[in-house]
Amino acid sequence: MNYIRCTIILILCFSAIKVYAALPINEMPMYGGIKKTDEMKRADAAFIARVEKTGYSKESGAEAAVEKAWDFFGKRDFSNAMKRFNQAWLLDPQNGDVYHGFALVVYQRDNDFLEAERLFRLALSKPKVRVNAYVDYGRFLWLQSRYDESLVQLNRAIEVSPKANNAYSNISFVYYKRRDFPQACKWAKAAKDNNDQLEPGYLEEMCRRADGK
Secondary structure, three states, X not given: OOHHHHHHHHHHHXXXXXXXXXXOHHHOHHHHHOOOOHHHHHHHHHHHHHHHXXXXXXXXXXXXXXXXXXXXXXXXXXXXXXXXXXXXXXXXXXXXXXXXXXXXXXXXXXXOHHHHHHHHHHHHHOOEOOOHHHHHHHHHHXXXXXXXHHHHHHHHHHHHOOOOOOXXXXXXXXXXXXXXXXXXXXHHHHHHHOOXXXXXXXXXXXXXXXXXX
């Protein structure tokens, strides 16, 4: 690893530390990994008991919390999104969708690429995770020009679910970035058939370039 790359990584790490230092623990992934006091542990136990009293199991309660978290995330309310993802993690730390949510928040809110990647990998290591975690990780990778790694994740998404939303469009875009227009055209057609999101005119432009026009 060269000096410049080391310097960039150190800058990113110190920037992330500053961001996290200014946040309350319930807005950090997994409550910041702190060692909890007895009072905190009692509060956690009381929260879990309240959830179970409403008829949820820990697992179903976590799934409900994840759904609420995604609603907040879609509104770019990262504070409440992280709080709900943390509640879900407290209920069911084996739920991969929780780590997927953590990854996207720290990436979009904090620009913490290293932590986001660690959390994406944690998400995909869990036995229960939605296919869009592979798609989002694939997109995260091509945004860093890591095209081979991106294609691995995006193709894995299609293996898990041939209808994975936006997997085909992201694959097409990887080939566009590589200036492989025949493949970009091919995958853009597949994306259209799958109702993936495509920019207006993108398909036509890729196929025009594939024909050398």
